[in-house]
Each structure stands twice: as C-alpha cells, then as structure tokens.
Amino acid sequence: MRQTYKKVMVGSLKVPAKTQLFLALTAIHHDKEIWGEDCNEFNPDRFSEPRKHIAAFFPFGLGPRTCVGQNLAMIEAKIFLAMIIRDCSFSISPTYCHSPIMFLTLQPQHAAQILFRRISC
Numbered sequence: 001m002r003q004t005y006k007k008v009m010v011g012s013l014k015v016p017a018k019t020q021l022f023l024a025l026t027a028i029h030h031d032k033e034i035w036g037e038d039c040n041e042f043n044p045d046r047f048s049e050p051r052k053h054i055a056a057f058f059p060f061g062l063g064p065r066t067c068v069g070q071n072l073a074m075i076e077a078k079i080f081l082a083m084i085i086r087d088c089s090f091s092i093s094p095t096y097c098h099s100p101i102m103f104l105t106l107q108p109q110h111a112a113q114i115l116f117r118r119i120s121c
C-alpha cells in the first residue's frame with residue numbers, strides 16, 4: 001500500500017494527492033503476458049529463466065521500504081521445508097479446496113489440509 005503526498009502522473013494517469021494505491025501483487029504474479037499461458041500452474045522451473053521485468057515478482061515488496069525480514073523469512077522457509085522432507089512424506093488431503101486469497105500475503109482461504117507420514121529410518 002502506498003499513498004501519494006502530491007499529485008503525480010503514473011504513465012498517462014493523473015493520480016491526485018492522498019490517493020491510496022494498492023500494488024496488485026497477485027494479479028501481477030498471475031499475469032499471462034509476464035508468466036505465459038501456464039501462469040496459474042505450480043512450476044518452480046519458471047524461476048530458472050531471468051525475470052522479464054524487475055517488478056514481475058515482488059512478494060516482499062520493492063524499493064526502499066522492501067520487507068526487512070525477507071532474508072530471515074527465506075531461510076526459515078528453507079529450513080522448515082528441509083526438516084519436513086528429511087522426516088516426512090506428505091500429500092494434500094482430498095478435503096483440500098484450492099481457493100487462495102490475498103490477505104497481506106497469499107494464503108489458502110479454507111486452510112491447507114496436508115497429510116504427513118513420518119518416514120521411519
């Protein structure tokens with residue numbers, strides 16, 4: 001969320017002072033022009049290609065007010081995933097209903113039911 005403090009031009013658009021602007025993160029992260037026809041598919045390989053535009057992917061924001069916890073969050077996520085993969089196998093429950101919503105971050109509207117099975121050594 002950003003608020004203009006004076007009248008500004010965004011491209012050809014006149015934006016008055018004190019207008020609140022919400023960066024459409026989910027829309028941009030699912031834009032066919034940027035990500036292609038399979039933009040809604042889970043495809044981590046797409047990140048092996050260089051980004052078309054710096055603002056094509058910004059889950060932690062951009063610029064001087066970018067998320068200060070970005071590196072911590074990424075390390076935490078990698079450690080968490082590594083621990084799960086080491087100790088468990090997992091699959092999505094048949095009760096899971098895919099219905100993501102944007103509420104500060106992108107999250108499953110009806111929670112994500114995941115079935116974990118401990119891997120015995």
Ligand code: HEM
Binds near residue numbers: 001063066068072105
């Ligand atoms: C997956 C985890 C996280 C996501 C997706 C996330 C995302 C974001 C986003 C989108 C912003 C706004 C950036 C902007 O306005 O351009 C932000 C700001 C911020 N985040 Fe995070 N964040 C995460 C984790 C964390 C963690 C772990 C911390 C602290 C330990 C943290 C602390 C902050 C702070 C303090 C700001 C405000 C920065 C500022 O306004 O200067 N975040 N975050």
